[in-house]
Amino acid sequence: MEIREQLNDQLLDKTSKKCLLDSEIYKQRALMYSQMEGAISVLSDMQADKSYLYKSGAASELGLNCKENPVEIDSIWEEEMLKKIHPDDRLKKYIHELRFFKLLESMNKEIRTDYSVVSKIRMADKNGEYKWVKHRMFYTYSPYNGKLRFALCLYNIALEMSSIPEFLIINMAKGEVIVKDRLDYKSILSPRELEVLKWIGEGYASKQIADILSISINTVSRHRQNILEKLKVKNSTQAFKDSFY
Missing domain, CATH: 3.30.450.20 (PAS domain)
Structure with missing residues (x-):
């Protein structure tokens, strides 16, 4: 969502x-x-x-x-x-x-x-x-x-x-x-994860992101999961996790 x-x-x-x-x-x-x-x-x-x-x-x-x-x-x-x-x-x-x-x-x-x-x-x-x-x-x-x-x-x-x-x-x-919150996305996420994060923030669905970046929807899903795990590791609140489902 x-x-x-x-x-x-x-x-x-x-x-x-x-x-x-x-x-x-x-x-x-x-x-x-x-x-x-x-x-x-x-x-x-x-x-x-x-x-x-x-x-x-x-x-x-x-x-x-x-x-x-x-x-x-x-x-x-x-x-x-x-x-x-x-x-x-x-x-x-x-x-x-x-x-x-x-x-x-x-x-x-x-x-x-x-x-x-x-x-x-x-x-x-x-x-x-x-x-x-x-x-x-x-x-x-x-x-x-x-x-x-x-x-x-x-x-x-x-x-x-x-x-x-x-x-x-x-x-x-x-x-x-x-x-x-001192969370610095650029020091935590890879360049590709930052790209995926940007399109998520603009409201694009996984399939749309896959088409834009010319990657598979499974790769997008993996990037999304990595984003969640990395942000959680950095002690972010549950709101970050909620934001990407």
């Missing part, structure tokens, strides 16, 4: 008991973040299956042509933003979102708001060159049905690449790092 499809199944609120949180309040918060921090702010509503993208000066730097503010998107996926992310980093972003979701789902609901994600990703700018961007993500759960209702993503053009973590889950209330 493609990682995004798995995320869709996990994130979208399909319960019959509706959340009564006022979405306009959260839209105002997203707007405030974009104005105060110069960030591109994306609020995703899991109940409505919609997103709202709030622009700032960073939007122009990244070549986003946002005529409206916010831009309303009929999906929880902000495609204009996502397609600018480097393919390797986009795959990592999806995997890390799945890890974050599963971690919060395992926690007591009263403390979920204490946690957030901080990471760095490469995004193409208005000239087509990749810039380092600081990405932060926050989840809001419904007090009415206990389901994830809103996800807020903030994108800031980074001041210094080296000062930004690859991926962190932090407890904001305590100022503690809960998960720190």
Whole structure:
């Protein structure tokens, strides 16, 4: 299953008991973040299956042509933003979102708001060159049905690449790092495994990958299994394994 499809199944609120949180309040918060921090702010509503993208000066730097503010998107996926992310980093972003979701789902609901994600990703700018961007993500759960209702993503053009973590889950209330991931795919996987991983991240099935790389489907399956084993050896979480089934 493609990682995004798995995320869709996990994130979208399909319960019959509706959340009564006022979405306009959260839209105002997203707007405030974009104005105060110069960030591109994306609020995703899991109940409505919609997103709202709030622009700032960073939007122009990244070549986003946002005529409206916010831009309303009929999906929880902000495609204009996502397609600018480097393919390797986009795959990592999806995997890390799945890890974050599963971690919060395992926690007591009263403390979920204490946690957030901080990471760095490469995004193409208005000239087509990749810039380092600081990405932060926050989840809001419904007090009415206990389901994830809103996800807020903030994108800031980074001041210094080296000062930004690859991926962190932090407890904001305590100022503690809960998960720190230093996984370097290029030092773990072979060039061919990296190719297979890239196409998996783009949502291609094994047969399609086999055709693209001119190898057998059995070879693709072997590469997939090797990827799983290698990532597991490097103490990655179960989310990595889940992402490739």
